[in-house]
Structures are given as structure tokens and as C-alpha cells.
Amino acid sequence: MADASLQPSRSRDLDKLLLRPGNLVGPRFEPGPEMRDDLQTYARVLVVGAGGLGCELLKDLALTGFRNLEVIDMDRIEVTNLNRQFLFRLEDVGKPKAEVAAKRVMERISGVNIVPHFCRIEEKDISFYNDFNIIALGLDSIEARSYINAVACSFLEYDSDNNPREETIKPMVDGGTEGFKGHARVILPGITPCFECTIWLFPPQVKFPLCTLAETPRTAAHCIEYAHLIKWNEAHGGTAFDPDNPKHMKWVYDEALKRAELFGIPGVTYSLTQGVVKNIIPAIASTNAIISAACALETLKIATECSKTLSNYLTYNGTEGVHTKVTDFERDKECLVCGPGVLIEVEPSVTLQKFIDLLEEHPKLRLSRASVSHRGKNLYMQAPLVLEEMTRSNLGLNLFDLMGKLSKDIVHVNGTTTKNDQKITCLRKLSVVFRGVDGVTDMDTAGGA
Template sequence: MDAPQSKSRDLDKLLLRSGNLVGPGFFPGTDLRDDIREYVKVLVVGAGGLGCELLKDLALSGFRNLDVIDMDRIEVTNLNRQFLFRLEDVGKPKAEVAAKRVMERVSGVEIVPHFSRIEDKELEFYNDFNIIALGLDSIEARRYINGVACGFLEYDEDDTPRSETIKPMVDGGTEGFKGHARVIVPGVTPCFECTIWLFPPQVKFPLCTLAETPRNAAHCIEYAHLIKWHEVHGGKSFDPDEPEHMKWVYDEAIKRAELFGIPGVTYSLTQGVVKNIIPAIASTNAIISAACALETLKIVSGCSKTLANYLTYNGGEGLHTKVTEFERDKECLVCGPGILIELDTSITLQKFIEMLEEHPKLLLSKASVKHGKDSLYMQAPPVLEEMHRPNLSKPLYDLMGRVEKDTVHVFGTSLKNEEKQSSLTKLRVVFKEVDGVADMDTAIWRTNSKRKTPF
């Protein structure tokens, strides 16, 4: 009788033997396999269609220490493609149910779920992981995580990335029969911001069309969402994750559609239009997730050269897969060395935050400021804002420990290109004396990223 096959048979073929395509730091053996299981920590961002597949694939690829973060609850419309969820799970947090289901099926894996917004986590939370895998359907969420990972990156005196500060990411995305997988190594490969032009602008409808001449179901839904809601509810904010709010928009859209004789308004379509939900197919999620899980394994083990650096998949008509190598933007404000700023030592934190709104490359409003592990000021939640409020009147120089130069991270709402986007940016601050004169308006802002600096 043949001996039973090892559960790690296929994994062992990659990790226990060498080959012509391995990375320069690859040392095959059982120690490598065991170290991945014991020490490597991976964060999966998103527990939807792609996130469910990622959790399963990573667990089956030998990763034992996983975390997953997602702010959404399970809805009936998720069940056709998010295979970890059942009908009885509707209304429960996606992250918690997904973690539970994978741990039930894969022995030895430990998955810690986080039912929260990604912005609500401290930056140090993300620094605790060796690699971050993204299964998101939001451009803004990707930009935020990209900013967080790039924020840990440090450069030496020659503007060369310090390898110990690099936080790799693997990003996947799907839309119908199309998908992509990419490897982001901050400071080495292009980050998300370097190639933001790859994503087409989101569809927007003129308000005059919505208010006067709607022509399809989406127009009726956006009328209820953007116009009717504010007419009826005044200053009350619309919450797309609140079922009662979504149901109200759906009901109003139905009335609007009936008035103009427009068919096609459904609750599912209402969710898709309001939340900008991208259609997903289970098979595409599985293919892209497999590519992302393999790249994650290659990064942490060196068992093969990583993707260079963007894979596209199109299964709409036949099967087409292509790899494209994009170049990094050396002047990128996110993954580059950072914007160089010279300030008088008397500049207060309040004045510094106001200046961020005027800086031509930032235009950052409602900014929060962090120095190292210390939060100097947080805009939200209110309890943290109140706690940090006394810092606003203090000189930034004192708050940073009276060092001549150092890096700070600022997070806020960027108004560049007339679009509000969450933005996390790194600034290299240099303090200088101005003949002892404490003139608040003598700060000098310099953005020549090609100039060598003593950082």
C-alpha cells in the first residue's frame, strides 16, 4: 500500500530544491518552509470576492500567521462569488466569518480578523507585517494602503532605499472577466501612485441630466443619492453601509424611474451605482488570487524571481495573459525620498498644518501629523483630536524632539485635480534659524527632489 502523500508536497517542490529561476537569497530546505510557517506575517486587506480567495490560497501555501481587515458586513448579493459565506452569515462582519471558515478547513493556520476601516488602524499596526496582500475594489483604499507602506520606507545619504525598511505589497483586482496582479516593492518598483494613470476616471453624471432628463436606471439612482437625499435629510450624511439609507435611495429611485418610464432599477443595481461596485466573477477572482498568492510566496522565500511587475488577464474572449514592466516615477511624492521642506524653528504645528493646504504639490486639508511612532495631531476620532489639540500651539521643532532634520508623515484629504482623495505623504523637514526672528511667514518650501540632502 502506498504511503499517504504529504499535504505540503507541491509546496516542497518550490521550497526544498534549487533551480535556474531562484532569487539570489534563496536557500532551499525544511528550515525555510518552517520559518515561513512560524515567523512570516501577512496582512490581507479586504475579505470580499478576491479577499476570500486570497485567505484560502495563502493558508494552503504554507502561511500560518495571517490577519484580515474589512469594514463590510455580508450581504445576500455576495453569496454567488464569495465562497466562504453562507446564507446564515448575512449581516455578520466579512473579516470575522472569512477567518473562521478558513481556520475550520486548514489546520494549523491562525487568522486574526479586524472588523474596521483601514484608516482607523494606527500606522504601527501595518508595520507589524512582512508583506501586505490587497484584495480591494476601491482606488482610494489602494492609495491609502500604498501610502502607508511607502511611509515606512527610508533612504540613505545617496537616496538609496534601506532594504530593512521596505514593506512589499501584492495587489490584485478584477472586473468581470478581466483582472490584474502586481508586485509593489516601495523604492524599487513603481508604487500605486506612480501608475495611477492606469485607472480610468470614475463615471460621473452631470447634475442637470440627473435633475431634468434622466435616461437610464443609473441616472434615477444617482438622483435619489446625490440630490433627493440632501433635499429631504438636510445636513445628515449618507452612509452607504447603512441598510436603511440604501433602502431609502432605492425606493426614491423607483419613484423617479416610474415617473419617467425608465425600467431596470433594482436594489442590487442601486448598491452597485452608489458604492461604485465593480462586477465580479468567481473564476476570475480565483485566477488572480492564485497569481497574488504565488507572488507573495516568491517574495518571502526567493524560490523564484518575482513578477516584473504587472500582470493583466483577459478571459472575456478566449484567454489572454500579459506581463508589463512599468518604470518607477523617481519623483513620486509617495514612494520617493519625500518632499524637502525648510522651516523656521518657531513654526507651530497649527501653522504647519495650514501650510500643507497651500503647498502646490500637496494641497492637503484636514491633515493629521505623525513623527516616528508618535502622533503629533489627529483629526479623528474626536477623542484623539481633543487629546492632541494642545500640540497645535507648540513649535513643531519642539514636538519633533528639537532635531535639525527628520521625516514626518502627514495624512489628510488631497484636493489635487479637483478631486478629494485620502492621501498619506512623507515630508523631510529641515529646521533653520532665521536670525532669532520668529516670523511665522518666513518658512521656505522647497520641492527639488533631485537635490541631494543629508538624510
């Protein structure tokens, strides 16, 4: 039997980073086994998404030394996932991705504890996200990234000089892939650009004229969008299409196939139907692995300060050879998400219901169906029904009283707004000022209520 002392240490490569000093380390980095032990004991990382990139992230983070991981994903495993989402098997089809991914990693890597959450990211209270040291994103949706970005930025507080308080910064590491291309970025709210600061990096989604869909379809995508955007409403008036409902997707596929046969258009498949309707970007396993490795390394650097972090956006292109580039983007100081908060000035007598109504009229916000929270307490929640019933009585009370009679403080609002002609869920941080309280007087609020 081989001498155990001669066996290579599982943390050998990690020890090279954490057990010795370096020229690029952070100011609080102290090399030694305590650093490695603290990483395994205290660091808590949330992985958002358990798809192609999320599977790689869970595996890489566990192998990097993180022991306390959680993963959240709302999807179930489909056959089309199996070519690149390596943690899943054929017998897993139909099961929640988060639960199977967590189970598989824990089976292969001893000592790691991964807690899965099979739900929408919006279903978790904001306080849930505040329990993590770092949030790692493996998403394929702009809307989901925007939401998590807003949640992380909602914890950010500024001092009297409008400098971010370090202890309130919630670091995020975001990865994304598209075929042979990918990106990895580090987001430190208040310091680096947040996701909303650089939303312009993402090209607008392809849209087809309705007249083309209805009268002169030329491609398989035209047939699919006809079934999705026109035929569904005709056949299911009043029932919203759910892209995550397999029965809904199958109906659109069947109708698109009929449309394609009518016009002699080939190429309509169930996989393509999913891709068009859900705007799914083709994914390649090798790209996911490369981007995940970059994200895992940045997560380690943030947690330990064993080296300087990426500054702040890495692009990868493996189409012809391998090309990488790092770009240092600047933060938008007027950003509504990572800034000090949209300033709202109201009378102390305004009720919570009137305040919610004002949010819908505010030119910078235009928030409908708003839920309001203050310092972790739910003042009013639109959903679920049990919380709506519990907080409904607050609607007639003065906001000033509900906020503890403070002349100025931050509230968080979760509601819906319109972006690119689509209604999306968003979270906004508001700096609420009450007129005439403790010397507060009218001020220029740049569109305040």
C-alpha cells in the same frame, strides 16, 4: 487503516519549491525544510479586503503554507455577495466579512491562525501595518488602494545617495478583477512603481451631467444618481450619505424606483443601486480564483525568494479564450508617495498649529484636517476625540522641539485632499528641514513652506 507514511504530504507541492535549488532563486534562498518551517513560523501577511478576491486570497495563502495571517474589512455580508464570495453562507448575512472569512478558513485548514479586524483601514495606526512582512490587497476601491499604498510607502527610508534602504521596504501584492478581466502586480516601494506612480492606468469614473439627472433621465443609472446626488441632499440637508448604511441605500433605492416609474424607465433594482452608488464592478468567481492564485504565488516568492518575482504588472483577459501579459512599468522618480518625501522648509520657531495650516496652503499637498506623527509618536491627531484631546496641547508648541531638535527628519501626515472632485483620505511623507539649524540654509524647496 492506511499507513500514515504513505499518505501524501500536505506540503508536497510547496516542498517542490522550497526543498530543492533552482536557476531563478533569489540570492538568499537556501533550500531545505528550515525554509518551509520559517515561512510557517515567522512570515506575517495582512490581507486587506474580505470580498470576492479577499476570500480567495485568505484560502490560497493558508494552503500555500502561511500560518500567521490577518484580514481587515469594514463590510458586512449581503445576500448579493453569496454568488462569488464562497466562504459565506445565507445564515452569515449581516455578519462582518472579516470575522466570518477568518473563521471559515481556520475551520477547513488546520494549523493556520487568522486574526480578523472589522473596521475601516484608516482606523488602524500606521504602526499596525508595519508589523507585517507583506501586505496583500484584494480591494475594489481606488481610494482604499491609494491609502494602503501610502501607508506602506511611509515606512520607506532613503540613504544619503537617495537609494532605498532594503530593510524599510514593505512589499505589497495587489490584485483586482472586473468581470472576465483582472490584474496582479508586485509593488516594492522605492524599486518598482507604487500604486500612485501608475494611477493613470485606471479610467476616470463615469459622471452624469446634473441637468440630465434632473430633467431628462434616460437610464436606470440616471434615476439612481438623481436620488443619490440630488434628492438625498434635499431630504436630508446636513446629513452625509453613507453608502455602507443599509437604511441610506434603501432610501436611495426607493426614491430611484419612484423616479423610474415617473419617466417609464425599467431596470432599477437594489443590486444596481448599490453598484451605481458604490461604483461596484461586476465580479466573476473564476476570475477572482485566477488572480488570487497569481497573488498568492507572488507573496510566496517574496517571502522565500524561491523564484524571481513578477516584473511587475500581470494582466489577464478571459473574455475570448485566455490571454495574459506581463508589463514592466517604470517608477515615477518624482512620485510624492514612494519618493524621499515632499521637502518642507520652515523656521525653528514654527508651531505645530502653524505647520498644519501651511500644509493646507502647500501647492503639492493641499491637505486639510491633518494629523501629524513623528517616529511613531502622535504629535496631533484629529480623531478620535480622545486622541485629539490628548494631543491638543502640542498645537501651541514648536515643531522643532516636538521633533527632538533635529535639523531634518521625516514626519507623516494623514489628512484629506481633493482628487477627481472628491475628498479622499491620504497619507503623505514629508521631509521637514529647519532653517538655520546645524548649518542648514535656505534652499530651493520646489514649493516648500
